[in-house]
Amino acid sequence: MTNPTACLLIIGNEVLSGRTRDANLQFIAQGLGEIGIPLREVRVIPDVPETIIATVNEVRAKYDHVFTTGGIGPTHDDITSECVAKAFGVPWEPHPEAWERLAAHYRKLDPPGDYNAARQRMGTMPRGATLIDNAISIAPGFTIGNVHVMAGVPRIMQAMFATLAPRLAGGPKILSHTVHARGAQEGAIAAELAAVQAHYPALDIGSYPYYRPEGGGVALVAKGTDAAEVASAGAMMLALLGTAGREGEPE
Amino acid sequence: MTNPTACLLIIGNEVLSGRTRDANLQFIAQGLGEIGIPLREVRVIPDVPETIIATVNEVRAKYDHVFTTGGIGPTHDDITSECVAKAFGVPWEPHPEAWERLAAHYRKLDPPGDYNAARQRMGTMPRGATLIDNAISIAPGFTIGNVHVMAGVPRIMQAMFATLAPRLAGGPKILSHTVHARGAQEGAIAAELAAVQAHYPALDIGSYPYYRPEGGGVALVAKGTDAAEVASAGAMMLALLGTAGREGEPE
Numbered sequence: 001m002t003n004p005t006a007c008l009l010i011i012g013n014e015v016l017s018g019r020t021r022d023a024n025l026q027f028i029a030q031g032l033g034e035i036g037i038p039l040r041e042v043r044v045i046p047d048v049p050e051t052i053i054a055t056v057n058e059v060r061a062k063y064d065h066v067f068t069t070g071g072i073g074p075t076h077d078d079i080t081s082e083c084v085a086k087a088f089g090v091p092w093e094p095h096p097e098a099w100e101r102l103a104a105h106y107r108k109l110d111p112p113g114d115y116n117a118a119r120q121r122m123g124t125m126p127r128g129a130t131l132i133d134n135a136i137s138i139a140p141g142f143t144i145g146n147v148h149v150m151a152g153v154p155r156i157m158q159a160m161f162a163t164l165a166p167r168l169a170g171g172p173k174i175l176s177h178t179v180h181a182r183g184a185q186e187g188a189i190a191a192e193l194a195a196v197q198a199h200y201p202a203l204d205i206g207s208y209p210y211y212r213p214e215g216g217g218v219a220l221v222a223k224g225t226d227a228a229e230v231a232s233a234g235a236m237m238l239a240l241l242g243t244a245g246r247e248g249e250p251e
Numbered sequence: 252m253t254n255p256t257a258c259l260l261i262i263g264n265e266v267l268s269g270r271t272r273d274a275n276l277q278f279i280a281q282g283l284g285e286i287g288i289p290l291r292e293v294r295v296i297p298d299v300p301e302t303i304i305a306t307v308n309e310v311r312a313k314y315d316h317v318f319t320t321g322g323i324g325p326t327h328d329d330i331t332s333e334c335v336a337k338a339f340g341v342p343w344e345p346h347p348e349a350w351e352r353l354a355a356h357y358r359k360l361d362p363p364g365d366y367n368a369a370r371q372r373m374g375t376m377p378r379g380a381t382l383i384d385n386a387i388s389i390a391p392g393f394t395i396g397n398v399h400v401m402a403g404v405p406r407i408m409q410a411m412f413a414t415l416a417p418r419l420a421g422g423p424k425i426l427s428h429t430v431h432a433r434g435a436q437e438g439a440i441a442a443e444l445a446a447v448q449a450h451y452p453a454l455d456i457g458s459y460p461y462y463r464p465e466g467g468g469v470a471l472v473a474k475g476t477d478a479a480e481v482a483s484a485g486a487m488m489l490a491l492l493g494t495a496g497r498e499g500e501p502e
Binding site for chain 2: 010014016022025031038045076077113118122155190204208211
């Protein structure tokens with residue numbers, strides 16, 4: 001069984017300007033690995049309608065799933081939802097359930113909040129959207145086709161991902177085996193490591209040097225879906241590190 | 252004077268799998284803002300030759316500058332340099348200065364290190380490359396055309412960026428003015444904020460909610476190259492926040 005593929009679009013000028021440090025990529029990458037939908041590409045793009053529309057259409061044709069973060073709030077620069085509707089060529093209109101839920105929320109506030117035009121944007125979605133509820137914010141994300149639209153605020157995005165993940169038909173989980181050696185140098189073991197990769201062409205064998213005040217080293221990682229192969233590659237990597245080798249990530 | 256544009260390619264399976272959290276995007280985004288070369292797009296792509304070659308060729312045609320991080324070490328998955336040569340259609344060959352510098356380094360180690368085939372890859376570059384030295388690692392990055400190839404290890408990348416930045420002809424610095432209000436809600440001020448954006452079409456006006464245990468709020472940010480406009484938009488945003496408004500980022 002092969003693994004479906006995924007692309008993440010991080011939408012927002014604030015990430016591109018460096019004002020905000022993205023905190024979603026790693027969470028989503030790890031979460032997708034768990035359900036066997038490996039992330040193959042990430043793009044960070046600005047709040048520019050033509051860019052969002054063109055990028056969504058490019059990547060939804062190329063990958064099995066597209067996840068987006070950012071741009072679904074109430075302000076003028078929150079244009080993801082509207083742009084996704086344009087990408088799919090469907091109307092952007094009140095979603096009955098989301099609209100009523102938001103209206104009820106502002107009605108019940110004490111004093112009542114104003115369900116104004118800005119907030120109504122959060123209840124407006126591409127026709128045919130399925131809601132992605134979350135336990136933290138009233139405003140839901142949504143799925144249309146193979147595109148999953150989530151919030152940019154990390155704890156809201158994480159709550160949406162928790163709702164969304166069980167709905168997705170994943171593939172075999174991506175397994176990982178790490179060994180490391182303090183004091184080892186990549187350049188001294190590169191040939192042997194290349195031989196491990198050649199021996200296990202279906203696995204992804206990576207080498208990651210690390211630097212610590214008390215001395216650096218190298219971590220070797222085997223990833224794949226076949227547990228026996230991953231374990232066997234782990235043993236081969238451990239052997240090539242000699243007496244310095246240790247199981248697991250550098251502590 | 253207009254600003255040149257930039258794209259960043261983060262190359263590496265370890266970022267896409269979530270093993271490694273990228274620590275370069277924000278540094279480069281802020282550094283490029285300082286020299287007036289705003290980052291317009293970021294892509295995270297895997298260690299797949301066809302993907303690297305095609306992506307480099309796509310984005311170098313689209314943006315004034317392309318920066319890459321990752322994939323220039325000695326191991327089998329370090330293929331950025333070779334792929335950039337293929338993208339430019341030039342030979343990938345020993346760079347005389349880098350090659351000799353690396354050879355001398357391993358010769359002088361006590362005991363001498365082996366300048367083996369893996370390490371020689373770090374001295375091999377696209378024909379016509381200009382070195383990007385750095386104070387931390389012997390192995391340099393390089394520039395070819397409008398593509399700047401840097402290490403993925405953050406402190407080495409940062410040292411390379413320090414060498415590279417003064418060589419680039421930037422534009423006016425991107426200036427930023429932030430005001431915030433604890434307890435403010437985006438949905439309540441969205442219309443007024445949209446009016447600020449409409450009043451200053453050349454600026455980028457953003458709204459960023461924040462959540463803290465002691466209470467959330469919203470930060471409003473104006474960005475642009477015209478100092479008077481940025482300051483004036485800052486004053487307009489401060490006014491719309493009313494008595495809750497404060498200058499600067501949320502503390």
